[in-house]
Amino acid sequence: MTLEGLRLSHRRIGSVGLGGARPAPFADAAEVVGWFGALQSQDYHPAKWAVAQRLVGGVTDSDLDRAFNDGVILRTHVLRPTWHFVAPADLRWLLELTAPRVHALNGYAYRRGELDGPLLRRSTDLIADAVAGGSHRTRTEIAALLAHHGITAAGFRLGYILIHAELERVICSGPLRGKQHTYALLEERVPQAASLEREAALVELVRRFFTSHGPATVKDLAWWSSLTRADIAAGLSFAGDTLESTDVDGVTYWSAPGNAPAPAPSPSVRLLQAYDEYIVGYRQSKYLLDLGGLAASASASDKLALPNGVIVVDTQVAGRWKRTNRSGAVVVKAVLYRPFDAAETAALQAATEELGVFLGARAVVSASLV
Incomplete structure (x- = not known):
């Protein structure tokens, strides 16, 4: 990592x-x-x-x-x-x-x-x-x-x-x-939805992706948008200084300009659905979700490798989860790819309670190691 x-x-x-x-x-x-x-x-x-x-x-x-x-x-x-x-x-x-x-x-x-x-x-x-x-x-x-x-x-x-x-x-x-x-x-x-000239639409989609998903690569955007590489190159050219790039290990990453934000308080646990943009918005640089190879290693021995959802600690995948309804409560079954410490366990409980508020039900978590 x-x-x-x-x-x-x-x-x-x-x-x-x-x-x-x-x-x-x-x-x-x-x-x-x-x-x-x-x-x-x-x-x-x-x-x-x-x-x-x-x-x-x-x-x-x-x-x-x-x-x-x-x-x-x-x-x-x-x-x-x-x-x-x-x-x-x-x-x-x-x-x-x-x-x-x-x-x-x-x-x-x-x-x-x-x-x-x-x-x-x-x-x-x-x-x-x-x-x-x-x-x-x-x-x-x-x-x-x-x-x-x-x-x-x-x-x-x-x-x-x-x-x-x-x-x-x-x-x-x-x-x-x-x-x-x-x-x-x-x-x-949507009787009043706007239309854009193609050049303006290209710029807007390229800018929107790298602002909302960046740092990300051209290959990431090509998969996400179905645009051709030529279209993406044109969009980047037209976007000008609304985007900036950085090279890491020979790969160019694009994002909105400006200083990096302060990290969220750690540990922060999120119960993400399997198609969340943080999970599916990337192709070339998806490895940034699992810098330590934890998920890849766990999935080799996990017979249920396709999750209902993904557990993320701070920025890294740390397990999978699914929810079921049982006796008037929502039960979150969390399968962890490594042991959680006390602070991470408390953050997992908080994330579960947040899901319960969303669903309007009492929520409890049942955690185990893969």
């Missing part, structure tokens, strides 16, 4: 909103999501927890459901073939910039599902008509609608029909109906 690596990881955890790098706390869910540009929400419920951890004041799961239902944050496919939370103000320009790349990444899936251009356009038109006028439809209802018009739409095939309609800026997330997600007409959900 090198001092330079630790310096980068301390700066990074502040950038991602978990260590106090920003001059003031985020005001609401839209500000959290807007800080990143897009925040991965492959799993809706854990993704809300990722938002809540960056807000101050005991925000709850129900609070974020209300924000989602009100359209404060939206959920759609952008950047990569997966769901992201996006702030309404960013939705149009992000899709205009990245949808062609995501369509290209989806090419094999479209062919596998025999989803050619005419069929996808017809499906998208039918879906648009169905959800217009605030007639939000569930996935099941859209499948039935398409079947009524002779279009086979189930499972994998339905998923890519819907992704196509999202990428074409026709639909996006509507409010929840009970526990079911719905789709809405994008024009009705």
Whole structure:
């Protein structure tokens, strides 16, 4: 574990909103999501927890459901073939910039599902008509609608029909109906979302990523955004002095300019969901999460190596966790990759209690070594 690596990881955890790098706390869910540009929400419920951890004041799961239902944050496919939370103000320009790349990444899936251009356009038109006028439809209802018009739409095939309609800026997330997600007409959900010229959009996405994820590398951004290296190079060129770079062991890291923030009080324990931006926002420099090789060593003997969540102590992965409901309480099962001392154990308990506040339930932790 090198001092330079630790310096980068301390700066990074502040950038991602978990260590106090920003001059003031985020005001609401839209500000959290807007800080990143897009925040991965492959799993809706854990993704809300990722938002809540960056807000101050005991925000709850129900609070974020209300924000989602009100359209404060939206959920759609952008950047990569997966769901992201996006702030309404960013939705149009992000899709205009990245949808062609995501369509290209989806090419094999479209062919596998025999989803050619005419069929996808017809499906998208039918879906648009169905959800217009605030007639939000569930996935099941859209499948039935398409079947009524002779279009086979189930499972994998339905998923890519819907992704196509999202990428074409026709639909996006509507409010929840009970526990079911719905789709809405994008024009009705975000009628005033801004658009940007391509050059301005490139600059904004490049700047947004390195500000919210930095220090990070061009390869990290290429994976996260699906942008080409040429586009990223252009974005960096246009960004000018809004970003700065540093070279460590022959690798160039980009971030917002300025002094590194003071580290958060140590030990600080965080129960992160598996798709938190601190975990999935990187490809080349993901090693900064595990500078001592602790997680890699533990996973070799851990038959449950794929976690529901990741335990981070200060900046480093130190275990995995999952939660279950039992007798009116939330039980956090923590599997540690090394023994915790008394201060770390107390911080783990505090993190568990924070999760309990979010879920509106008493929370207890059960810890064991891998």
